[in-house]
Amino acid sequence: MQAEERQQTILQMLQTRGQLAIADLSARFEVSEMTVRRDLAQLEKTGLLRRIHGGAARAGSGSFEPPFALRARLHTEAKRAIATAVAAELTDGQTVILDGGTTGMAVAEALVGRNLTVCALNMRVAEILASSPATRVMLPGGIIRHDELSLAGAAAERTLADHRFDTYVMTVSGIDTAAGLTEWNLDDAAVKRAALAVAGRCVVACDSSKFGQTAFARIAALGDVDVIITDTALAADQREAAAAGGADVRIA
Structure with missing residues (x-):
């Protein structure tokens, strides 16, 4: 799976679950945790998610309009x-x-x-x-x-x-x-x-x-x-x- 596809899936999963763990994403995509961290860093840089200890969370509350870029x-x-x-x-x-x-x-x-x-x-x-x-x-x-x-x-x-x-x-x-x-x-x-x-x-x-x-x-x-x-x-x-x-x- 290419980085673009992984990142798309991560964003879709976050919209449903709110938070995701690096270890779980590593197992799901069958890639290293370092690869997942790079994906999360790229998405955070564009404001599409928020990094938390051991994983990532939605960029904003589910009670407000998600940003257009997301x-x-x-x-x-x-x-x-x-x-x-x-x-x-x-x-x-x-x-x-x-x-x-x-x-x-x-x-x-x-x-x-x-x-x-x-x-x-x-x-x-x-x-x-x-x-x-x-x-x-x-x-x-x-x-x-x-x-x-x-x-x-x-x-x-x-x-x-x-x-x-x-x-x-x-x-x-x-x-x-x-x-x-x-x-x-x-x-x-x-x-x-x-x-x-x-x-x-x-x-x-x-x-x-x-x-x-x-x-x-x-x-x-x-x-x-x-x-x-x-x-x-x-x-x-x-x-x-x-x-x-x-x-x-x-x-x-």
Whole structure:
């Protein structure tokens, strides 16, 4: 296993367990403890984890939004598969709202070259789509969130309220039967609710790690969206629970 793959696995394990021991990682990957220490040192240098005695811990509390740099390295293959499936849900000529985050960026990459009008709720997403002359890109007003580069605030919500869109491609931080669809940031959640209100259809793009999770701000109930597209790692009981809550869950 190459260093990049080991480090990706370490980050994914930390998101679930919170802490990991060097000895356990050495045994799992069948490499020396010195190799594991080098992996942890590289990840700590970029702020993706915290070194502790004998191992590593998550860089921040599980109660707060994980940093963008960390999320960008997690579940990349799943996000690409989800993005391809989401792109297939859209018809050329449609008007679309597209969220940000790492999954939103994957969807944007899958849409490059498509004949669509896309209202991008994130500067990174807008830049990806703007590379194609076939795609008409619209930016709402609002305040740009540092690091995330999402657009939030009253001006963004007002721009959305003045238009009607065929489809909203929503990304979320958590999906739970009781809590519904949730987001870490209050301002982002408000913009997502505004986008949902002006779209004829809502497709949620969300990797399986978000199921069973609850973030700080509620966006909507499961039954308020039309389709949730996720990856093959989703557990059967989680899919059944989401379906019981009114969601149409599809596997990419």
